[in-house]
Amino acid sequence: MPLSPVPQRTAVTIDDIAKAAGVHPGTVSRALRGVSGKVSPDKRAEIERIAAELGYQPNAVAASLRTKQTNIAAIVVPDLGNPLFGPIVQGVEKALRLHDLLCLVVQTPTDPAERRDLVLALANRQVSGLLILAAESDDPMLEVARQRRLPTVLVNRGSGDRHFSSVVSDDREGVRLALEHLVALGHRSIAHIAGPSASSTGRARKTAFVELARSVGVKPSPVVEAEAFTRSAGQAATEQLLKARTRPTAIFAANDLIALGALDVLRRHGLAVPGDISLVGHNDMPLVDLIDPPLTTVRVAVDQMSLQAAGLFIDHLQHPQLAPSTRVLMPTLVVRSSTRAVSQPSAGP
Incomplete structure (x- = not known):
């Protein structure tokens, strides 16, 4: 024997509340919207009680049409x-x-x-x-x-x-932290894989690197711009970087995904991190502490x-x-x- 269809429950409307309270629907609307001076406190309390008992839920779509x-x-x-x-x-x-x-x-x-x-x-x-x-x-x-x-x-x-x-x-402070760390480790030839210049963070970190590198006595090293803040863009930029006449001893990447791309390419060329080249990222995104080797990086709050x-x-x-x-x-x-x-x-x- 086929099952009887389950009746669909319809939403409680302002008209339902008005009928139960014996008032005009406009009065219910004003009471539930908290319009001052239009509904007495006793009547407002009664309407709110009836609305709660009936399980009334405001219509968010209708409300958005009123309030934009x-x-x-x-x-x-x-x-x-x-x-x-x-x-x-x-x-x-x-x-x-x-x-x-x-x-x-x-x-x-x-x-x-x-x-x-x-x-x-x-x-x-x-x-x-x-x-x-x-x-x-x-x-x-x-x-x-x-x-x-x-x-x-x-x-x-x-x-x-x-x-x-x-x-x-503070991108300038992040770059300063990375550079000072590498300089303290004896690095003087430090390359930068910058983020895309269309991005404010890419521009800011690149500008800070160029200016601060001079102030801490770092040798002019290649600054290569990645096309995006992605691992694949980091790979392409690192391939370009390794074509330079002098190989840097350290690379500062504009974000962690670019750093992961750099790590891929350095391994592909038989270069060990950090044995041959030290690597620093930016952002401290989740899981970079679990890669091999765990990534030194600038942590964003x-x-x-x-x-x-x-x-x-x-x-x-x-x-x-x-x-x-x-x-x-x-x-x-x-x-x-x-x-x-x-x-x-x-x-x-």
Whole structure:
């Protein structure tokens, strides 16, 4: 014998509450929205009690049509495969959830027109604002955010135009920590594999390396730009680096994925890390302590970055006229086994 279909439960509506309370639906709406001076305290309490007993849940879609807000924050990530971004997104999402904000995570397209269309689509869907981990120079995403007046916070990136608040790591300090560590180990020929120049972090770390290298007496060594902050781009850049006439004794990579690509190529060429070349990364992304050798790297304060970014975002939602600000977090150096002192040539007889 076939089973009888299970009746579908319909959502409780304002009309249902109004019927049970013996009032007009408009009165229920005003009471549940907390409109002051329109409903007596006793009647408001009665309506709220009936709504709770019936299991009423506000319609978020209808509310967004009234307020032009969805209580959804869009987190824009350049590469969902990059292990650095997972902890940042997790921290931001946890902090925003405490303020009844849901997070929508999207990956940034590479094509400029698609980047623009992405933010337009988010704006047309009435997201409350953006947290962007992927801003580039003259990024069309930022142009749309300005035009639509979307509350926007840049995370681990800076736009340079002061239109948006940002939370960044002190890239110059990170480079200084890496260079001072290598110089203390006796390295004077240090190469840099820079991030893409379109990225604020790529530019900042490259500029800091060139300036600080001179100040600590490091010999001019190749500075090669990787096309992306990826392992494969690190491989290509390292192949180019090894074509230089003089081989460096150490390499400072603009991020850990580039450093992993460098490690691949150095092994392929029969060069040991750190025996032949010391290697330093940047970010201290998850699991770099488990590779062979464990990677010496500059640690970004990810937990603080997430909390500060979420706090700034809430500030801009609550105070639309708030002036943009930049918060700079101090990095630290984590020394592991991928760096060691320069081997001294043996003395003659």
